[in-house]
Amino acid sequence: MFQQIEKSIAAAVAAHIQIRYGVDFPVLLEQPKQTDFGEIAIPVAFQLAKQLKKAPRAIAQELVAELPPIAGVSGLEVAGNGYINVRLDRGLYAAGLLSGDAAASAPDTAGKIIVEHTNINPNKAAHIGHLRNAILGDTFVRMLRAMGTEVEVQNYIDNTGVQVADVVAGFQHLEHKTPADVAALIANPGRPFDYYCWDLYARVSSYYDGHPEAKQWRAETLHAIEANQGVEAELAHMVADAVVRAHIATMLRLGVVYDVLPRESEILHLQFWATAFEQLKERRAIHFETEGKNAGCWVMHAEAFLDSGATGEEADKIIVRSNGIVTYVGKDIAYQLWKFGLLGKDFYYREWVVYPNGHRLWVTTDQPQTATPRFGSAARVFNVIDSRQAYLQYVVAAGLRALGYTKEADRSIHFSYEMVALSPRTCVEMGIELSEADQRKPYVEVSGRKGLGVKADDLIDKLIENALREVDARHPEDPEEKRREVATQIAVGALRYFMLKFTRNSVIAFDFQEALSFEGETGPYVQYAAVRARNILRKLADRGLALPDFRSALGREAFARQLAQEDLWQLLLALSKVDVAIARAVDSGEPAHVARYAFQLAQSFNNFYHGYPVLAEQDPEKRVFLLWMCDYFRSQLDRTLAVLGIEAPEYM
RNA sequence: GCGCCCGUAGCUCAGCUGGAUAGAGCAAUUGGCUUCGAACCAAUAGGUCGGGAGUUCGAAUCUCUCCGGGCGCACCA
Numbered sequence: 001m002f003q004q005i006e007k008s009i010a011a012a013v014a015a016h017i018q019i020r021y022g023v024d025f026p027v028l029l030e031q032p033k034q035t036d037f038g039e040i041a042i043p044v045a046f047q048l049a050k051q052l053k054k055a056p057r058a059i060a061q062e063l064v065a066e067l068p069p070i071a072g073v074s075g076l077e078v079a080g081n082g083y084i085n086v087r088l089d090r091g092l093y094a095a096g097l098l099s100g101d102a103a104a105s106a107p108d109t110a111g112k113i114i115v116e117h118t119n120i121n122p123n124k125a126a127h128i129g130h131l132r133n134a135i136l137g138d139t140f141v142r143m144l145r146a147m148g149t150e151v152e153v154q155n156y157i158d159n160t161g162v163q164v165a166d167v168v169a170g171f172q173h174l175e176h177k178t179p180a181d182v183a184a185l186i187a188n189p190g191r192p193f194d195y196y197c198w199d200l201y202a203r204v205s206s207y208y209d210g211h212p213e214a215k216q217w218r219a220e221t222l223h224a225i226e227a228n229q230g231v232e233a234e235l236a237h238m239v240a241d242a243v244v245r246a247h248i249a250t251m252l253r254l255g256v257v258y259d260v261l262p263r264e265s266e267i268l269h270l271q272f273w274a275t276a277f278e279q280l281k282e283r284r285a286i287h288f289e290t291e292g293k294n295a296g297c298w299v300m301h302a303e304a305f306l307d308s309g310a311t312g313e314e315a316d317k318i319i320v321r322s323n324g325i326v327t328y329v330g331k332d333i334a335y336q337l338w339k340f341g342l343l344g345k346d347f348y349y350r351e352w353v354v355y356p357n358g359h360r361l362w363v364t365t366d367q368p369q370t371a372t373p374r375f376g377s378a379a380r381v382f383n384v385i386d387s388r389q390a391y392l393q394y395v396v397a398a399g400l401r402a403l404g405y406t407k408e409a410d411r412s413i414h415f416s417y418e419m420v421a422l423s424p425r426t427c428v429e430m431g432i433e434l435s436e437a438d439q440r441k442p443y444v445e446v447s448g449r450k451g452l453g454v455k456a457d458d459l460i461d462k463l464i465e466n467a468l469r470e471v472d473a474r475h476p477e478d479p480e481e482k483r484r485e486v487a488t489q490i491a492v493g494a495l496r497y498f499m500l501k502f503t504r505n506s507v508i509a510f511d512f513q514e515a516l517s518f519e520g521e522t523g524p525y526v527q528y529a530a531v532r533a534r535n536i537l538r539k540l541a542d543r544g545l546a547l548p549d550f551r552s553a554l555g556r557e558a559f560a561r562q563l564a565q566e567d568l569w570q571l572l573l574a575l576s577k578v579d580v581a582i583a584r585a586v587d588s589g590e591p592a593h594v595a596r597y598a599f600q601l602a603q604s605f606n607n608f609y610h611g612y613p614v615l616a617e618q619d620p621e622k623r624v625f626l627l628w629m630c631d632y633f634r635s636q637l638d639r640t641l642a643v644l645g646i647e648a649p650e651y652m
Numbered sequence: 653g654c655g656c657c658c659g660u661a662g663c664u665c666a667g668c669u670g671g672a673u674a675g676a677g678c679a680a681u682u683g684g685c686u687u688c689g690a691a692c693c694a695a696u697a698g699g700u701c702g703g704g705a706g707u708u709c710g711a712a713u714c715u716c717u718c719c720g721g722g723c724g725c726a727c728c729a
Contacts, residue, residue, distance in 0.1 A: 033672060043671065049709075056709075080672045081709080121729075162728060297727060314725095315654090321727040328729050388723060390656065418657075419723080442721075470691065490691085501677095502665070505657060507722070514664070514678085518691050521665090521677040528691055536688045584668060596666065599676085610684095610693050630688090652691065 001096050002576050003583075005072045006040065009086060012070045013042060013063070020066065023051060035570055038077070038085035045082040056082025072096075090569055091560030097576055097632070098550060098559075110149070111379025114339050115141050115415075118155040118251065118258070119385065121163040122240040124201045125194035126250050127453035128510050129386070129420040129446050135499040135645070136417055137384035138256040139591040142643045146582050152375060156335070157263045157363075159240035160225045161328075162218060163448075167197050168225075168235045169217035170204040179234050186242045194246035195455065197239065202451030226268065226325075237265075248353065248361070250456050254492055255645045258361055260375045266347050266364040267335060273326050275345055276334035285402035286319050296322030305398030317395050329392055333399040340400075340408045341377030349373065380411045387416040387505065415589065417504040421445050422454070423511040430454070443509035454510065463491035466516055467524075475651065486649040490524050493646040497523030500595040500644060521599055523646055529602035529609075530641065530648035533634040536614050540627070543615075547631070553624045562625040567611065571604045572629065575636045582643060591644075598640045605633050 010027040017025050025048065032041040045060040052059060060078040067076060075087040117137025120130045137153075144151045158164070171177045177185075186193045208215055224232035244261065251257070267273060277298075280286045286298045292313050302315035319330040337343040347364035349372040354360050362373065385393060393414035400409040421443035427434055432452060438444050446453035467487035475483060498515050502508050518524040540547065563569040577597075585593035614630060617623040641648060 028669075030671080031668085033674095037672075041672090046671075046709080083672070158729070294727080318727050323727075325727085327727070332729095386723095387657070389729085391724060392729085416657095421722095445723090467691095474689080474691085506665070507658080509664085511664085517678080519678085520691095522691085524691055525677095532688075532692085539688050588668060590668085592666080593668075596676085603676090606692060607694095609688075613688065615688050652689095 001093065002573075002580055005088065005093075009040060009042070009070055009073065012067065013044060016063065016067055017044070017048070020062070021048070021052060023048075025051075032083075032085060035566070037079060037083075038087045039573060040086040040088075042084040042086065043082070045084065049082070060084050088573075089560075090563040091556040091558075093576075094559035094563060094572060095554075095556040097572075098554060098628070112150045112152060112377070113144060113380045113382065114152045114154055114376070114378040115144070115382045115384065116154045116156055116339075117141075117384035117415075118247070118256070119158070120247055121161060121448070122157055122159055122243040122247070123163040123167040124198040124243065124448050125192070126247050126456040127446055127448065128456065128459060129453070130247075131254070131456050131459070131495070132417060132420045132499050132508065133384055133386065134251050134256045135254065135496050136504070136591060137382075137415070138251075138254075138645055139496070139500055139594070139643065140382065140384070140415065140589070142645060143582055143586050143591060143594065146639075146643050147586055152378065153257070153259045154339075154375070155258045155261050157240065157244055157261050159236065159244075160222075160264045160268060162222065163201070164236050164240050165218050165221040165225060165232075166204045166208075167201050167239050168221050168232055169214075170200040170207075171235055171239075172221075172232070173214070173217050174203060174207065175200070179231060179238060182235060182238055186238065192246060192457070193242045195457075197243060198448075198451060198455065201448065205449045205451075228265075228269070245353075250460075252355065253457075253460055253488075254496060255647075257355055257359060260349065261352060261361065261363040262335065262338075262347065262375075263364050264331065266366050267331055269366040270345060270347060272334040272338060272343060272345060273331055275343055276330070276337055277320070277326070279337075279403055280319070280333070280399070283403050285399065294318060294322075300395065300399065300402065304402050305395055319399075329395050329399070332392070332396050336381065336396050336400060336412060337403075337405075338376050339378055339381045340405070340411075342400075342403075342405060342408065346374065346376065349375070380413065382413045382415045384415045384417070387418050390414060390416055413589075415504075418507040419445065420508045420510050422452075423509040423514075426454075426510060426512050429512060443507065454512075459515070460491060460495065462512075463494055463516060464488050467491045467494070467518070470518065471652075482650075486651065489647045489649040490518065490527060490652065493523030493527045493641075494518060495523070496645050497526065497595055500591050501599075503590055503592045524652070526598050526602040526637070526641065527646065527648050528652050529605045530634060530637050531650075531652045532609055533605065533630045533637070534648070535651075536630045537627070537634070539615060548624045548627060550624065550628045550631070553621075554628060558621055558625065562622060567608070568629065571608055572632070574601060574604055575633055578636050578639050581640070594640065594643055598637065598644060598646075601633070601637055601640065605637070608633075 006029050010029055014025060014027045017023060025044065027042065027044050030041045030043055032038055045056040045063065048059050049056040057078065060082045064076045064078055064084055072089055072092055073086055074089040077085050079085045115137055118130065118134045120126055141151050141153055171182055185196055221232045224230040225236045286300050289295050289297050289299055294313060294316060297318045298320035299316040299318050317329060318327055320326050334343065348367055348369045349362040350365045350369055352361045352363040383393060397409045397412045400412060423443055427444050434444060464487050467490040468484060471483045471487045501521060537547065563572065581594055581597035585591055612626055614626040617626055638648060
């Protein structure tokens with residue numbers, strides 16, 4: 001609705017400028033800083049001033065005087081030194097919202113988008129840094145889907161890498177465990193396997209520090225994994241599969257789901273790299289070095305991807321090592337090519353798990369399968385990866401460009417975000433000993449290698465526990481199962497909102513006290529507003545009254561009367577902008593915008609809630625109107641919360 | 653050394669493509685529960701938008717420079 005009016009205003013003004021001044025000018029609209037300036041501001045006079053060599057205010061006055069009437073607009077006025085402020089016809093606007101005039105937005109035809117997120121090394125439990133990645137990625141996916149875009153969600157599994165190898169080495173050489181022993185650990189419900197690996201990985205890492213010669217375990221294990229034989233390979237598969245299952249379960253607790261898990265093992269076994277390697281050699285995107293420090297390696301020359309700065313051997317990027325083994329970047333180039341359907345190969349797929357809602361998650365396999373879906377071949381790709389890997393992402397895109405795929409390189413988007421670190425206070429709470437250097441820092445980096453971090457499941461458990469205490473205190477009479485369900489919804493709301501309220505390039509210094517808060521700008525605050533609206537409607541039913549038929553009871557005139565009240569109009573206007581908020585967040589790639597929008601809606605509604613006792617309202621028209629506001633608020637906030645992956649509990 | 657990011661209220665952060673009096677939350681002080689349940693609301697106080705220069709009708713926002721902090725720059729991923 002709002003977008004339609006904006007469009008017609010922009011078109012009308014542009015058309016008039018064309019006729020009146022003979023210039024083509026894109027008309028941009030703004031949101032006025034202050035609500036009493038109207039609903040929309042047109043700053044076009046400022047831009048025209050230069051071209052027409054005329055005072056902005058004079059141009060604005062001419063435009064206001066001469067513009068033909070625009071549907072839905074009740075008035076235009078000149079303000080400041082050249083703004084044109086637009087006043088909407090409130091009654092007409094509200095009536096339009098009620099009748100659902102807002103035509104469904106046209107489905108996106110730009111093609112499928114792949115969003116890759118989570119990507120946790122399958123050798124340890126997920127921690128808060130991974131949560132930021134998954135929640136950011138999942139929310140972005142929900143935003144895109146809300147806009148009608150086809151999205152495929154991939155979670156890349158590096159099951160043949162160094163990190164898995166280290167844990168395998170730990171099982172073999174530090175714990176002398178057989179595959180049967182490890183199978184028993186995986187089956188043990190008493191201690192989650194990903195937690196076990198968390199500790200073991202830290203132990204192996206510190207053992208390496210004291211015994212550098214032990215690093216040959218890693219080399220041997222990697223070798224075995226690559227050849228796909230021996231106990232090492234067997235253990236690697238067991239570890240990776242079990243840990244991935246744990247990650248999938250952890251993320252499901254937060255409503256994060258995937259479509260497909262592409263695995264590195266298949267990239268290797270199905271010769272994805274070999275195919276990409278041929279392309280790269282053929283198109284001379286990489287070069288074999290016969291001398292210098294990179295002798296024996298295949299490298300991408302720095303000139304290919306650096307515009308300026310250091311070039312030459314130092315800056316060249318090694319793609320294939322002198323021992324013939326491809327680097328991560330090389331594999332990633334192959335994977336990225338596949339995502340765009342440029343590799344000329346595909347994986348086979350088998351079902352990994354069926355989610356409770358029936359959605360199927362697929363995993364890649366090297367064994368031919370029948371009747372499975374197809375993945376890949378997207379028009380655009382978003383890789384949700386933290387900003388520390390910007391350089392590598394840049395090299396991958398450069399690889400595509402070097403192959404001549406400039407369009408695809410441009411459509412390979414590194415959806416970057418800053419890391420989650422630990423606040424000094426939280427480190428103290430967790431009993432983490434800090435080095436002197438760390439103590440001086442404003443925050444401490446999480447490290448899986450050191451086992452330094454807050455595990456995702458621990459945090460979720462703690463949040464649920466806290467929420468449950470509150471729920472228990474308020475609703476002791478309710479069955480425990482129900483209370484736990486509500487507490488879980490609150491916990492998830494708190495966590496998802498916490499991770500989303502920061503813009504992407506702000507470092508989060510994770511602080512327990514802050515993350516566990518349910519007051520102020522938090523998920524539960526927003527959920528509470530939704531619950532309140534629902535309570536009003538439920539109370540109505542409890543009193544044996546039916547929800548009025550809004551369409552017959554409320555017309556343009558009634559709306560105009562009620563919306564003369566400024567705060568009510570402002571609330572309604574804000575509520576009507578869900579799609580605007582989502583579209584803006586998609587354009588800027590900033591899920592935080594949707595989170596903030598939800599918070600503002602909740603804030604406005606809480607204000608309304610205090611100012612207008614809906615059920616006690618005596619005036620019949622006003623009462624119906626207020627009920628409609630509650631109903632409309634509830635439905636608009638639900639849509640917004642759905643995009644954020646947050647549910648509104650039945651009660652709070 | 654080179655590259656990227658950040659510096660806004662005591663603290664944590666918003667501020668959309670430069671626009672009209674810089675906004676939230678927390679913390680502080682004060683007031684509000686007669687159930688549409690206070691996980692809330694209202695009010696007060698709190699800012700030279702790191703410093704300086706420039707661009708222009710206009711700069712927290714763009715450019716340059718300096719200061720302070722973070723992260724990258726492996727034959728690890």
